[in-house]
Amino acid sequence: MRVRSALLVSLVVALLLSVGPTTAVALDDHDQRDDQRQDIVIELQDDGDAIWTVEYHRVLANESEREQFQTFADEVRSGERDVRTDRSTFAQFLPYAEERTGREMAIQDASWDRPTVRPVSDVAGYNATAYSNETQVGTLRFSFTWTNFAEVDGSHLRLQDTFLTASGDPWYSEVGSNQRLVLQAPENHDFVRTPHGIDNNRIVWEGPTLLGPDDYDIVLVSRAGVLGFLRGSWPLLLGGLSLVAVAGGLIWYVRTRDDEWDDDAPLPDWWPASEAFPDRIQRLLDGSSNGDAGGPSTPPADDPVEQTTTEAETSDVDPELLSDEERVVHMLTENGGRMKQAAIVDETGWSNAKVSQLLSQMDDDDEIEKLRIGRENLITLPDVDPTQIE
Template sequence: MSRAVVATLAAVLVVASLAASPAVAASSADRLQTPDRFDTTTFRVMLYENGSATWTIEHYQPLETVNETEQFRAYAENFEDNETALYRNFVDDAEALTRTGTNKTGRQMDARNFERSAGVEPGQERGSVRMSFLWTNFSQVYDRRVVISDVFDDGFYLGDGQRMVFEHETSMEFTAAEPAPDSLSSPDSLAESRSVTYAGEQSFSDSRPYVELGPPDSGATATPNATTAATAAGESMWQLALVLAVVALGAVAAAAWRSGAAAAVLGDDDGDGGTATAPPADTAPGTAVEETELLDDDDRIVKLLEENGGRMKQVDIVETTEWSKSKVSMLLSDMEEDGDISKLRVGRENIISLAGEEPDAAGSPFDEE
């Protein structure tokens, strides 16, 4: 499929790794082109707190003469009154996408509530065609957060003259957007914005765009360029670990004081002429937080790789850390950009290696094991 045209919803996500047959992909390539009469396209994604989203494809055509305007009015009337090939293909591709999304993410997805409209926009001298549907379980939902990432597991290409807009009308707020959006509805504040926009032409890396909604005042910054979603996640984990460490140390100190261990350290007696004895280190209550919990996310992945001979399957990292697939993918992408690790695609799996521990590309990454 040509990367220069991503005219319908299927072209947003249908990439080589999706579980569709070559015949289906090939047949879609011809019919999913942007109609010749249109010059710009907007992919509009309305996000909901339950994880569903309304996807709307908007095509626009400039109208420079009265004749062009009248011709488009006739086209729009036919489009609304009849199920044209453009609309039928849109429905077929949306249903195929949700089936593929179900297999890709493990969440049951469906395409519902299809709608279409077309007309001449007053005062704007352009015609528009809109097609939309409700995509159930499009986003990941947990801990009162809505995360959009895993449907873009293999990246995404936005062509010239195209835009992708994520918007919401919920009680939540945008808490992360990676990479930095090209524009916000509230230019100085990600949290106060109701929409974030990416404009083409640009290519996105694995699991990008990454967009997150969370409760108000949950950490969004006034200037979204100041930190990435990965940095914010790492800082949150570090702060949590620090709090746990302080609590654990406090518990140990309190228990030691009650048991008389503190008196022994200070050289005092136990009140009966004897010297207080501290409990054995391995049975002391309130054992300190494990070392791995004090590591930041990047260091924990490095430690895992070191403990497994320098490389692991990405799916094994997910299982070991018990983090979400999208979080692991996001962290690994950032670490690869920093040169800390490398990724090798083998079939449908990613092999993650420490720098200098890359497998021989000519054979299986685990032949020597």
């Protein structure tokens, strides 16, 4: 089964960006203006799902264009403006991926996110020097979750079959002019097979470019899986360390058999300076950073000293150093233990689909609690009473 290029166009070209009251400009891969760009970002998840975000960027040269863009964005989000981009736009590709992979898939949480307006220098793909300092870029985002997108094979994620039809042809075969396709790995995964270089744990295709089956021959591995392998192989590792220790002892004996022992002699350069070095080896074998097997352990949550330190340092935490889950917990802590889901979307800048899936997983893991209030979700920490709403 061969999919014609028109299907690709319907995927990435469906939106009509119009900032004027009567005109409409089609974002297609043949006649796209330089002041308009598209980014298609696929964020892989640990469980094989993928969060897709299609971003439509438009240069806004003055206040009038910014106002027109905001009006247009409001009409799109409210459904007043039909731009032919919705769940069905992407659901038409499910049969090709399902037939090739044999996995059942679905498009979930499809929605338009709140528009953003940023300096042109903050948006990838634009040459900021070609614009004035007042120039900004308006961005509209359509996001959704594609379930079972990647094949989960033990600690590996595999992608190639998802992008191919039953005949072996890619159903997504072209990145158009002024477009980018970005594939983002999960935080705890690394690429082990890619078609080209990796940038910040992601693969980026800049258009215009054609894509073939080999471009999707992509495999990732979980870092937890690697540590699991090390734990399962600890007898071999300990055996190897024992051989090294014996060999080192023999060398030491040969070199010192004619010399007296000097307690004040300096340690050799290769000797670890920290006495906790064996503990770090044990923690690596245990797959834990908390010293579960005899190393320095983390004080319990009710330790008053630890609590004091945590409270004092909460406001100094750099969000960029936190995992997604830790960042949500940090924000909730900073806001008295409760926040609306929409506020989390606004503060993080993540898509609605990503936040929805992340919070659902954290709720399942008892890290947070979700309470439906009207058309909104209230998110709280487990020890916070959700009925006591400020």
